[in-house]
Amino acid sequence: MxxxxxxxxxxxxxxxxxxxxxxxxxxxxxxxxxxxxxxxxxxxxxxxxxxxxxxxxxxxxxxxxxxxxxxxxxxxxxxxxxxxxxxxxxxxxxxxxxxxxxxxxxxxxxxxxxxxxxxxxxxxxxxxxxxxxxxxxxxxxxxxxxxxxxxxxxxxxxxxxxxxxxxxxxxxxxxxxxxxxxxxxxxxxxxxxxxxxxxxxxxxxxxxxxxxxxxxxxxxxxxxxxxxxxxxxxxxxxxxxGAELPTPATRESTVREVPVLEVRGLTVPGAGGGRAVVEDVTLTVREGEVVGIAGVEGNGQAELIDALLGLRLPSAGTVALGGQDITGWSTRRRRESGIGFIPEDRHRQGMLLEAPLWENRILGHQTRPPAGNGRFIDRKAAREDTGRIMRDYDVRAPGPDTLAVALSGGNQQKLIVGREMSAHPRVLLAAHPTRGVDVGAQAVIWELLKDARAEGMAIVLVSADLEELIGLSDTLHVMLRGQLVATVDPRSVTPEELGGHMTGGHHPSPAGAA
Missing domain, CATH: 3.40.50.300 (P-loop containing nucleotide triphosphate hydrolases)
Known part of the structure; x- marks a missing residue:
């Protein structure tokens, strides 16, 4: 200069x-x-x-x-x-x-x-x-x-x-x-x-x-x-x-024919019973499959994830897990039955910022080992397992007793990803899993999702990162104004074509039922 x-x-x-x-x-x-x-x-x-x-x-x-x-x-x-x-x-x-x-x-x-x-x-x-x-x-x-x-x-x-x-x-x-x-x-x-x-x-x-x-x-x-x-x-x-990055390996499809999550005609009303924010959504997620949901924010993706997790009640339609109707189940029962959740907003839905990391590690998992047995919380085991997650997922903080608010956004996200992946869920609802993380952490999280997929985990992926959606998805739906308006092939679609569907620039295809 x-x-x-x-x-x-x-x-x-x-x-x-x-x-x-x-x-x-x-x-x-x-x-x-x-x-x-x-x-x-x-x-x-x-x-x-x-x-x-x-x-x-x-x-x-x-x-x-x-x-x-x-x-x-x-x-x-x-x-x-x-x-x-x-x-x-x-x-x-x-x-x-x-x-x-x-x-x-x-x-x-x-x-x-x-x-x-x-x-x-x-x-x-x-x-x-x-x-x-x-x-x-x-x-x-x-x-x-x-x-x-x-x-x-x-x-x-x-x-x-x-x-x-x-x-x-x-x-x-x-x-x-x-x-x-x-x-x-x-x-x-x-x-x-x-x-x-x-x-x-x-x-x-x-x-x-x-x-x-x-x-x-x-x-x-x-x-x-x-x-x-x-x-x-x-x-x-x-x-x-500060180091050389590994060259990403190509991967083959690991999708199996066993359906894990089946959504049929799901409709979710808006606030106060207003216009539906999710309308007649039908999709299937199989073992070893990543189903991506693309859409400009505010088109119903967040509400769809909330409904799958039991945080919003649908006015119509069903949700089944492993062939069992869970439409009326509580969020806690869904979580204990194998639904993992990486939230869109980690501060609002994923963490207690003024609590230590070990307490954040057990959020949503406090009734199960290693942290609990359904009645009591084992603080010593929770701290030890938090230390393991910090090591395995490169969460940079002084220790398990550090307050979550002291961590950078990326380290908070890695703790949440580690918490959810450690539970080995049958279905992972991943909403913007790499939002606000750097390229190194992003690569780690992508590899974790790919490995989990290869082991048979079913994943619903919502993201604003089109490279992430195209690179990870086996099936890719587009959501616009609460409906699935197109299903595209992630192996051939370009970000520009996907963006056109997301903004309504293309004639919508029939809603994609997997």
């Missing part, structure tokens, strides 16, 4: 400690004004902590933060915003029942005579939308927007507040390929207008496509920068993990 190049952001020797953990150690980061600068690293490498420091959510124990060449001392995100730093979080922070305008100006409302000046706000939002090709209608309700449009509302929020450097945290995690292309077009517009983007992602091919510079962080410290034009995704991955 030319030393005379103006820097938007510079971090010098940033160190951040938490009790028992050094999250960042002497990190260096130089982000040129007007570039897209990607930050990659394994989960637990310290990326999130570093960005929270830049955004004023943490204060560094050592080091300097410079914005535009001047040292700053942020005490809150408000200080960062005032200095031109904005952050778009992976999980959108929007009010569905508000319009685009109301969401964008919330907390920074222009007023006239003590009331919201809608005309001024509308004019400013249209200017931002036109300048950066965001295509937003200020008067549209957010609940009527797709995922890609919601993300553009989040971008408009930080631009409205005057941000000149945007931090995007896993911005493509929930987007289909067409939406990713649109986002990259938006980022090109931001660059053309002289804005700076810091792009955090685990999708290395996307990083190489969109970034001008890549900084790699490993175990809390900077290990180097890379030029995406001359560095392969595999080389980046090896920089992240």
């Amino acid at each position: 030319d030393e005379s190049t103006p820097l938007a952001v510079e971090l010098r020797g940033i160190t951040k400690r938490f009790p028992g953990v050094v999250a960042n150690k002497d990190i260096e980061l130089r982000v040129t004004r007007g570039e897209v600068h990607a930050i990659v690293g394994e989960n637990g490498a310290g990326k999130s902590t570093l960005m929270k420091t830049l955004y004023g959510m943490h204060r560094p124990d050592e080091g300097q933060v410079l914005v535009g060449g001047r040292e700053v001392h942020f005490r809150s995100p408000n200080d960062a915003i005032a200095a031109g730093i904005g952050m778009v979080h992976q999980h959108f922070m929007l009010a569905d029942n508000f319009t685009v305008l109301e969401n964008v100006v919330l907390g920074s409302e222009p007023t006239r005579g003590g009331r919201l000046d809608r005309a001024t706000a509308r004019r400013r939002i249209r200017e931002i939308s036109d300048s950066y090709s965001l295509g937003l209608d200020p008067d549209e309700l957010v609940e009527d927007l797709g995922v890609g449009d919601r993300q553009r509302v989040e971008i408009a929020k930080v631009l409205y507040r005057g941000a000149t450097t945007l931090i995007l945290d896993e911005p493509t995690a929930v987007l289909v390929p067409q939406e990713v292309d649109e986002l990259f077009g938006n980022l090109a517009e931001l660059k053309r207008e002289g804005l700076t983007v810091i792009f955090i992602s685990h999708k290395l091919d996307e990083v190489r496509k969109v970034a001008d510079t890549i900084t790699v962080i490993r175990r809390g410290t900077t290990v180097g920068t890379a030029d995406p034009r001359t560095t392969t995704a595999r080389q980046l991955a090896e920089m992240m993990v």
Whole structure:
């Protein structure tokens, strides 16, 4: 990098400690004004902590933060915003029942005579939308927007507040390929207008496509920068993990003719008995089979998984496990009968963040060995088995008594995967099993799913990662507005074709009954 190049952001020797953990150690980061600068690293490498420091959510124990060449001392995100730093979080922070305008100006409302000046706000939002090709209608309700449009509302929020450097945290995690292309077009517009983007992602091919510079962080410290034009995704991955990655092996089908999970005509009503969120779904999952469910988020996949687990009651249809009707069974009975569950939202459905790891290890399994015998919990055995899972699944934490909240998202996910796989379920309901994990952990989880499949486990896989769905599925259904509208061959379908089905761009095929 030319030393005379103006820097938007510079971090010098940033160190951040938490009790028992050094999250960042002497990190260096130089982000040129007007570039897209990607930050990659394994989960637990310290990326999130570093960005929270830049955004004023943490204060560094050592080091300097410079914005535009001047040292700053942020005490809150408000200080960062005032200095031109904005952050778009992976999980959108929007009010569905508000319009685009109301969401964008919330907390920074222009007023006239003590009331919201809608005309001024509308004019400013249209200017931002036109300048950066965001295509937003200020008067549209957010609940009527797709995922890609919601993300553009989040971008408009930080631009409205005057941000000149945007931090995007896993911005493509929930987007289909067409939406990713649109986002990259938006980022090109931001660059053309002289804005700076810091792009955090685990999708290395996307990083190489969109970034001008890549900084790699490993175990809390900077290990180097890379030029995406001359560095392969595999080389980046090896920089992240500090070792050579194994070459993935091809696999043959292990699908057997024995049905394990059979769903017939399943319909799930919406909140308050409203329009069905799952409608007349029929599918079969056999031993040794991965059945993938593709769909833009919000099209009924989450509700389908909830119904299979017994968390939602259907208004019609049946669910059978091993030929036995379990439609009226409780969630606990289903779990004890061999249904494993990797939840979509690990914080809401999968963990107790303020509890130690050993307690999280036994969640959903507390009535069975090694943790329990149906009446009492064996804490010593639970701690010992948690230690085994930590070793076997590379969960990085001081020990079984560490609070779950102290772990990075990826390490939390590996604990959940280890917990569920250790129970050897007959059926595994895997909802976004690698969401928020790095390429190394993703490869481990994929291999675990493949091995379990080879041993006869039946798996229902819901994911926003089309590479994951295509690479792991034996049968692949597409869900749109609560219905299975197409069944495609994962061996031949392209991500673009799959994305077309997911967004309704193709004429739907008859609902796929396996």
